[in-house]
Amino acid sequence: MDTATLPADARPRLSPHYVFRWEESQSAFILLYPEGLIKLNPSAGAVLERCDGARTVAAIVAELQAAFPAQAAEIADGVRAFVDLACDKGWLRAA
Amino acid sequence: MPKESHGLETHGLRLDGQGKPLWLSLELTYRCPLKCTWCNNPLDFEDYAAKELSTEEWKQVLRDAREIGALQLGFTGGEPLQRADLEELVACADGLGFYTNLITSGIGLNEERLLALKAAGLKQIQLSLQSTRADMTDALVGARAHAHKLEAARLIKAHGFPMVLNMPVFRHNIELIGEMIEWAAGLGVEYIEFANIQYYNWALLNRDELMPTLEQVREAERVVNEWRARLGKAMTIYFVIPDYYEGRPKACMNGWGAIHLTIAPDGVAMPCQEARVIPGLEFESVRDRPLGWIWHESPLFRKYRGLDWLPEPCGSCSEKEKDFGGCRCQAFLLTGDAANTDPACSRSPHHHLVQQAVAGVVAPLRFRKPLIKRAAGAVSTAFMEG
Numbered sequence: 001m002d003t004a005t006l007p008a009d010a011r012p013r014l015s016p017h018y019v020f021r022w023e024e025s026q027s028a029f030i031l032l033y034p035e036g037l038i039k040l041n042p043s044a045g046a047v048l049e050r051c052d053g054a055r056t057v058a059a060i061v062a063e064l065q066a067a068f069p070a071q072a073a074e075i076a077d078g079v080r081a082f083v084d085l086a087c088d089k090g091w092l093r094a095a
Numbered sequence: 096m097p098k099e100s101h102g103l104e105t106h107g108l109r110l111d112g113q114g115k116p117l118w119l120s121l122e123l124t125y126r127c128p129l130k131c132t133w134c135n136n137p138l139d140f141e142d143y144a145a146k147e148l149s150t151e152e153w154k155q156v157l158r159d160a161r162e163i164g165a166l167q168l169g170f171t172g173g174e175p176l177q178r179a180d181l182e183e184l185v186a187c188a189d190g191l192g193f194y195t196n197l198i199t200s201g202i203g204l205n206e207e208r209l210l211a212l213k214a215a216g217l218k219q220i221q222l223s224l225q226s227t228r229a230d231m232t233d234a235l236v237g238a239r240a241h242a243h244k245l246e247a248a249r250l251i252k253a254h255g256f257p258m259v260l261n262m263p264v265f266r267h268n269i270e271l272i273g274e275m276i277e278w279a280a281g282l283g284v285e286y287i288e289f290a291n292i293q294y295y296n297w298a299l300l301n302r303d304e305l306m307p308t309l310e311q312v313r314e315a316e317r318v319v320n321e322w323r324a325r326l327g328k329a330m331t332i333y334f335v336i337p338d339y340y341e342g343r344p345k346a347c348m349n350g351w352g353a354i355h356l357t358i359a360p361d362g363v364a365m366p367c368q369e370a371r372v373i374p375g376l377e378f379e380s381v382r383d384r385p386l387g388w389i390w391h392e393s394p395l396f397r398k399y400r401g402l403d404w405l406p407e408p409c410g411s412c413s414e415k416e417k418d419f420g421g422c423r424c425q426a427f428l429l430t431g432d433a434a435n436t437d438p439a440c441s442r443s444p445h446h447h448l449v450q451q452a453v454a455g456v457v458a459p460l461r462f463r464k465p466l467i468k469r470a471a472g473a474v475s476t477a478f479m480e481g
Contacts, residue, residue: 017218017257017285019194025115025164032194034219034257034286037117037166090328 006057006083010094013053018091020048031091038091047082053095057083115164116356116390119193120368121153123181124360125173128202130237131225132466133263133298133305135368136173140469146361150180152382154187156358159386161191165356168193169221173360176203182211189216196221198261201247202240209250220251221259221288226267227274235267237468252283259286264315265305266456272334273318280330287330289319291337295369295424300467306456312340339449342441343414344421351399351423356390364389366396369424373433399423399434406434408442 006012014020019032029045031038040048050060061079065072086092124147125140137143148156157168168188175181176199188195197212198221224244225235232241251258260279264272272289279287291312294302307315319334326332338345348355348367357365362380365371371378376398379389390396398404402415409420420426421437429438430445438445 016255019218021192023166023192030166032166032218034259035167035169035196035221037194 005080006087006094008058008061009056011053011056012051012083012087012092012094014048014051015090015093033091043078044082047079048086048091051083051086051092114354116160117165117354118167118169118356119160119165120169120171120355120357121156121175121184122171122173122357122359122368123147123153123175123178123184126177127172127174127200127469128177128238129174129200129240130468130470131235131263131297132237132301132468133265133292134469135293135295135298136469137371138296138300140173143360147178148358148360148362148381150183152362153180153184156362156381156386157184157188157191157193159381160356161193163387163390166192166194167196169196169198171198174200174202176208182208182215185212185217186215189218194218199223199247200236200240201244202238204243204247204250206250206254209254209256213254213256217256219257219259221261222248222251223261223263224248224275225263226271227278228271231268231271248282248284257285259288260284261288261290264289264291264307266307266311267305269307269311269315272315273322276319276322276326276330276332280326285330286333288333289315291335293337293425294339295372295428297467297469299428302452303455304466306339306452308456309340309453312336338421338425338437338439339453341439342446344418344437344440344443346418347422347425347437350401350419352390352396353400353419364393364396366399367424370395372424373427376433404434406436408444409436412442 017033021030023030026039028042029040029048031040031048046064047060050063055063057080061076064075064079068075083092087094125136125143127136170181170184175197178184185195195217196219197217201222222244224232226232229241232244233239248258248260262268262272262275276287292298292305298305316334316336319332323332352366355367357368358381359365359371362382363371363378364381364386365378370376376395377393378395379393381389384393402419405415405420409415421439423433425439426435426437427433429448435445436443438448440446
């Protein structure tokens with residue numbers, strides 16, 4: 001499937017009807033939506049937590065790189081790949 | 096609803112039976128104004144009206160289910176709108192952190208209740224619609240329902256709810272699948288589910304009349320694929336070839352006691368909505384036992400949980416982790432023993448029973464047997480309780 005690449009100045013936010021929150025019983029962030037649920041790994045959770053429609057993709061990358069300076073290159077690639085995937089899956093929309 | 100959870104994605108969550116009841120279905124009542132001939136409620140549905148859990152009892156179920164990790168919640172029935180406390184229960188569930196889904200025929204849904212449900216935190220509505228033609232819908236459900244259902248659909252979209260349109264599919268309406276998709280796309284429906292009906296309870300009584308021909312099923316599949324290509328991401332279309340035709344059993348409920356927990360109107364906890372058709376199982380009610388014990392420890396939920404109990408040919412089958420041996424209820428209804436391999440499987444020694452049923456489908460019939468409509472008083476077991 002073709003996955004479009006979101007520009008660095010796009011401001012992704014959660015799609016309507018999706019609920020994103022911490023779930024204690026799974027010790028993880030989860031996404032809930034009509035008749036479905038997804039458990040997110042810690043890095044996916046850290047990205048989604050910042051997809052608030054205000055931060056740009058570039059800002060999210062910068063913020064996470066500042067938090068984890070040792071993994072700067074991986075973070076840049078990982079965030080873009082995840083945001084693209086999440087848009088493709090319909091979890092996120094680019095504002 | 097013994098089904099493959101094609102709508103329930105569970106990426107990264109455990110499905111191995113040591114897990115949590117991620118999906119909770121509350122059958123608030125078996126009361127319903129419709130008389131569908133494929134209804135999966137028990138034949139003696141009328142006996143449950145006097146035994147329905149109270150508002151407070153349902154709230155306790157909600158709290159207990161969250162304690163053991165339930166996340167997705169379906170309010171179903173019967174017709175859940177028959178309960179005047181639906182809004183109160185939705186609010187309670189929303190406050191506890193459930194994602195709340197309402198599964199309804201649309202009968203009884205007006206703007207006032209819709210607004211109240213929205214205010215209570217309801218997230219999604221699954222609406223059933225049997226055909227695109229008023230006379231056919233009304234005949235199929237045994238009531239003047241079509242116009243109400245269209246109005247319900249309009250209201251649901253007007254108030255911004257995401258909607259799953261559910262069309263139960265059988266011989267009479269299978270050729271309307273294309274029309275239904277076109278209509279739903281025009282309304283902005285996000286998800287449409289073609290539920291090839293499964294043959295339990297009322298539907299099993301009417302199986303010979305309801306079951307579509309293989310040609311009808313293949314044509315429906317072709318139409319669905321055409322529309323999927325045309326609509327792309329605008330609409331998700333669920334359509335699964337029924338197990339009777341495929342030679343492969345369904346991964347029923349993702350396995351017995353794995354992720355699904357259903358509570359009947361009288362508080363009895365079940366691994367699926369049909370499980371009570373299986374005789375000899377010990378059912379426990381939340382009125383008598385803590386829900387956590389029922390889910391984790393009760394003999395009922397442990398009986399067919401996991402893979403260790405599987406009979407041959409399942410035990411040595413390479414697909415056992417994919418389908419868990421199929422559906423226990425279907426195994427019982429067709430072979431007389433719930434522990435048998437589901438006869439929908441081509442490797443089952445009883446597969447000829449399913450093949451016979453499929454071979455017996457000929458259309459068009461010159462002389463149709465009348466369908467048996469869901470009706471009160473048809474079957475009662477209340478006398479046995481003295």
